């Protein structure tokens with residue numbers, strides 16, 4: 280790709296960035312200082328304050344034309360106007376605007392502001408709020424640029440059977456998670472429909488061989504994938520997939536891909552692409568958040584004259600103003616699930632009583648995978664009761680998604696939640712970024728997220744594409760110091776409407792009271808979960824909770840209470856001496872030290888075996904427990920209750936194919952984090968890992 284050249288379907292005159300730039304400069308002189316960023320950002324930021332789904336209005340565009348030199352092109356705001364000067368191919372425009380296709384009319388801010396720049400070939404860093412159409416912002420001009428490339432056989436455009444060799448790959452999109460890669464591919468195929476352009480995916484957890492065969496048979500112009508699988512495919516000469524003519528690289532959720540966890544893979548992928556001094560490469564980065572820490576990496580990756588399109592004002596939290604965000608203090612960690620049930624029930628009951636509310640469709644985010652499982656299991660147990668089925672909650676879909684599920688189950692959960700009218704998705708951070716589930720009314724974050732960016736991206740799963748939504752953060756009172764330090768300024772207001780959040784669950788509740796009804800249901804639901812799942816949830820939270828409280832001791836006490844009172848378990852999980860040492864814990868902190876023999880003996884350890892709490896015969900720790908020499912629960916779990924074995928193939932991606940073996944986790948962060956739940960670093964299989972997190976057998980994280 281030659282910068283600034285006129286392409287076949289390109290503009291008839293060179294498009295320059297002077298138009299928006301000069302506006303930016305002019306506006307900058309008129310705005311108060313804090314509103315005057317140095318890039319294209321000022322214009323967009325000003326607009327976004329006044330619109331629910333940030334778009335540049337026609338009037339604004341006209342004003343822009345007036346303000347700028349008459350010979351320079353105006354920003355285009357309507358998709359249909361992209362036909363002007365053949366800027367975008369008619370087929371692409373039709374795919375976007377036709378009512379029986381995507382049915383979109385007006386471009387969003389980020390789409391308007393980046394389109395010309397991308398078609399022109401500039402490197403871009405684009406920052407825009409969650410749910411404002413960044414995917415189309417990079418897909419439309421990128422697909423157009425492939426069509427514009429004279430070396431792509433455009434005579435086949437419009438013939439669906441057009442075949443290309445794998446080496447025809449012109450653009451690569453890297454996504455941190457498998458689901459997001461698949462979602463982008465679905466969108467790309469819609470945009471490219473009928474153009475002859477071929478879109479393929481390469482994501483971990485799917486059959487590598489089948490994916491390769493598809494690329495080889497059908498060809499590929501645009502490849503979308505997760506870092507691990509892309510790296511494997513491009514580095515392995517036997518795959519026959521290379522990209523010698525590739526000239527566009529896109530990092531979606533760029534800040535995530537540039538953080539320590541993914542950066543080595545992304546760098547390696549770049550090194551496998553053609554030398555940019557020989558084949559000019561345009562690099563595009565998109566995200567809602569661009570924390571300062573990654574700017575250095577951004578600068579190293581983009582050309583020095585890259586454009587920074589920023590639709591988020593510098594003093595602004597990149598969440599939507601129209602999303603009410605509520606903070607609920609819970610008395611104990613065990614109060615979160617009752618509070619979640621109460622929130623859902625209250626909403627559905629109000630709806631059933633005639634209030635005009637959309638059906639309750641929520642994502643509940645947890646900080647460890649094991650918590651998503653125990654919570655989803657408990658709610659599913661509750662949903663089996665006839666009382667629940669006959670209530671306003673009766674039609675709720677209760678789904679679980681995390682990196683420990685097989686990819687087939689992950690995809691099924693995501694698809695079912697997409698289709699669900701009402702329901703709750705119990706999720707780890709695999710869905711926190713980019714996922715576009717329609718009509719999510721509530722995002723509930725349980726426990727403080729690992730960082731501010733995670734909070735923002737999780738919240739961004741609601742109030743997308745101009746819709747309304749609510750954000751809730753449930754946290755233990757003792758987490759408030761860390762909350763303030765870690766998340767900084769956020770527009771949360773305290774909410775005390777959920778009675779069960781503050782109830783003392785060590786008490787007995789009568790079913791005659793509203794709070795009692797909620798609490799008792801959750802207690803029963805949890806009682807039917809198996810003991811091993813609860814132990815895993817405890818272990819998963821060890822890493823997260825100790826990082827969220829002021830002292831480890833306080834955290835362990837809260838966790839122990841959750842385990843005994845909330846989970847109704849009799850005796851605490853035993854931590855191996857090695858794990859305790861690794862965590863810097865001692866008995867005084869309130870943990871139970873041992874070698875797992877009690878768990879083995881008891882086959883789990885439910886207080887109320889009669890209430891179905893323990894399904895000891897199903898294994899739990901009993902099959903593996905702690906093997907002592909291998910380090911606490913984690914290794915025992917590998918072999919039995921924690922069933923890490925099942926995780927191996929699924930998380931390693933390629934290991935299933937037998938070519939690498941072993942499984943990988945994001946140990947390179949030197950933390951509790953396992954790659955899968957922040958993204959699919961687990962797709963990688965080559966990096967040796969043996970980090971703290973392994974001791975937990977879970978995707979929990981540490982700070």
Ligand SMILES: Nc1ncnc2c1ncn2[C@@H]1O[C@H](COP(=O)(O)OP(=O)(O)OP(=O)(O)O)[C@@H](O)[C@H]1O
Nearest residue numbers: 385386387409410411412413414415567713715744
């Ligand atoms: N111009 C538009 N008009 C109306 N809807 C749009 C437009 N562009 C995109 N959308 C829709 O808005 C939703 C959000 O878009 P998208 O997923 O690209 O957001 P995003 O900015 O990438 O969000 P995130 O930061 O969470 O990744 C999608 O359902 C998409 O189809």
